[in-house]
Amino acid sequence: NGTSVEEFILLGFPGTWQFRVSFVVVFALMYTLTVIGNASIIALVWRSSNLHTPMYFFLCNLSFLEIWYTTGVVPKAIGVMLGTSQTISFSVCILQLFFLLSLGSTECFLLSVMAYDRYLAICYPLRYCSLMNSVLSVRLALSSWLGGFLAISLLAFLTSRLTFCGPDVINHFLCDIDSCLALSCSDTWPVELATFLISIIVVVASCVVTLVSYMYIICSILRIQSAHGRKKAFSTCSAHLSVVTIWYGSTMFLYVKPSAQNSLDLNKIVNTFNTVVTPLLNPFIYTLRNKEVKLAL
Numbered sequence: 631n632g633t634s635v636e637e638f639i640l641l642g643f644p645g646t647w648q649f650r651v652s653f654v655v656v657f658a659l660m661y662t663l664t665v666i667g668n669a670s671i672i673a674l675v676w677r678s679s680n681l682h683t684p685m686y687f688f689l690c691n692l693s694f695l696e697i698w699y700t701t702g703v704v705p706k707a708i709g710v711m712l713g714t715s716q717t718i719s720f721s722v723c724i725l726q727l728f729f730l731l732s733l734g735s736t737e738c739f740l741l742s743v744m745a746y747d748r749y750l751a752i753c754y755p756l757r758y759c760s761l762m763n764s765v766l767s768v769r770l771a772l773s774s775w776l777g778g779f780l781a782i783s784l785l786a787f788l789t790s791r792l793t794f795c796g797p798d799v800i801n802h803f804l805c806d807i808d809s810c811l812a813l814s815c816s817d818t819w820p821v822e823l824a825t826f827l828i829s830i831i832v833v834v835a836s837c838v839v840t841l842v843s844y845m846y847i848i849c850s851i852l853r854i855q856s857a858h859g860r861k862k863a864f865s866t867c868s869a870h871l872s873v874v875t876i877w878y879g880s881t882m883f884l885y886v887k888p889s890a891q892n893s894l895d896l897n898k899i900v901n902t903f904n905t906v907v908t909p910l911l912n913p914f915i916y917t918l919r920n921k922e923v924k925l926a927l
Contacts, residue, residue, distance in 0.1 A: 637719045638794075638813075642710040642803040643898075650711045657711075660910050661704040667913030668693035671923075678926040684767040685751070688744045689916060691771050695740065696909035699733045702726060703905040707803040720794070723805035728786035730804070730905070734881065735832045736778025741874050742836040743770045745843040748867040753850045781832050788821045802898050804905070837878050844871065872915050873908075880904045 643653055671693045675681045706726070709715025718726070747767075751758050789807065793816035800809045807825055811818045847867060854860045880900050917923045 637717050637798065638723055638805070639799045640706075640710045640716050640718055640803055640805075641799055641801045642707065642716070650713075654708050654711050657704050657708055657906060660906050661700055664700050664906075664910040664913075665697055667910065667917075668696045671913050671916065674923065674926055681922065681926055684747055684762045684764070685744070687767050688740060688747060688771060691774070692737065692740050692744070693913065695733055695737055696912055699730070699737070700905060700909040702729050702733070703804050710803050718805060723810070724786060724790045726805045727789060727807060727810065728782055731785065731807070732779040732782040734778075734904075735781050735828075736775050737877065738832050738836040738881070739774035739777050740771070741870070741877060742839040742843075743774055744870050745840040745867075745874065746770075748870060749843040749846055752847050752867065778832075781828055785821070785824050785828055788824055792816050792818065792821065802901070804901065806901060833878070833881055840874055840878075873912055876908055876911065877904075880908070 643650060672690050675686045675690050706715065706718070747762055750762050754761060785807070789810055792810065792814040794813055795815040797813060800813065802809045807821070811821060844867075851860050851864055880903055917927065
C-alpha cells in the first residue's frame with residue numbers, strides 16, 4: 631500500500647457523551663483561568679513600577695509563554711472531545727508539534743535562567759543590580775526563546791519526513807511525537823534518537839543549571855545567621871522552586887527516555903497535566919506565595 635496519509639483523526643478521551651462534555655467543561659474553565667491569570671500577571675508587572683525587576687521580567691516571559699502553550703492545545707482538544715473537529719491535516723499536526731515542543735523547550739530555558747537570577751540575588755545581593763542588569767536580562771530571555779525554537783527545528787523536520795500509510799487514528803487530543811512515531815510505517819529510529827538527544831540537551835542540561843543554582847542558593851541560605859533572614863531568602867525562590875519541580879517532573883517522564891513509543895495512554899494523562907494544569911498553576915503559585923505581587927495586586 632503506497633498511499634500516504636494526509637490527515638489524522640484525534641481520538642481524544644473515549645467515553646460516553648456526558649463524560650466527554652464534563653472534560654470539555656473542565657478544560658474550558660481551566661483554559662479561561664489560565665489566560666486570565668497569566669495575562670493579569672503581565673498587566674500587573676507592566677503597571678507596577680516596583681515590579682520592574684529582572685525576576686518579574688522573566689516571570690512575564692513565562693506567563694506570555696504559558697498563554698500560547700495552552701492555546702495551542704485546549705481549543706483543538708475541546709473540538710476533538712465534542713466531535714466537531716476530530717480531524718487534523720498532516721501539515722497542521724507537524725505545526726502543532728513544532729510549536730508545543732518549542733514552547734516547552736523555551737520554558738525549560740526560562741526556568742533555568744530564573745534559577746540563575748535567584749542565585750545571583752541570594753548569593754551576591756550587593757552586586758545583584760550590576761550583575762543582572764536590563765541588558766543581560768533581555769539577552770537571556772531572547773536566548774531562551776531562540777534556543778527553544780531552534781532546538782526543535784531539526785526534530786520537526788525529521789518528523790515531517792516520516793511516511794504514514796495507515797492507520798490514521800491518533801490516540802490523543804493533540805499531535806505529539808510519540809503518537810506520530812507509533813503510526814509511522816517508515817524507520818523511526820533517526821527521529822527517536824534525535825528526540826532523545828534533544829531532550830538530553832534541553833531538559834537535562836537546563837535542569838542541571840537549575841539544580842546547581844539551587845545548591846549554591848541553599849548553601850548561601852544556610853550560612854545566614856538569623857532564622858528570619860533564612861526564611862526571607864528562601865521565600866524569594868520558593869515559588870520558582872515549586873514551578874520547577876512540577877514542570878521538570880512531568881517533562882522528563884514524557885521525553886527523556888530511549889524509546890518514544892511506550893505508554894501512549896499514560897502519556898495522554900501526563901500531557902494533560904503538562905499542557906493544561908501546569909500553565910494554570912503557575913500564576914497562582916507566584917501570586918499566592920509572593921508578597922510583592924500580592925501587595926501590587
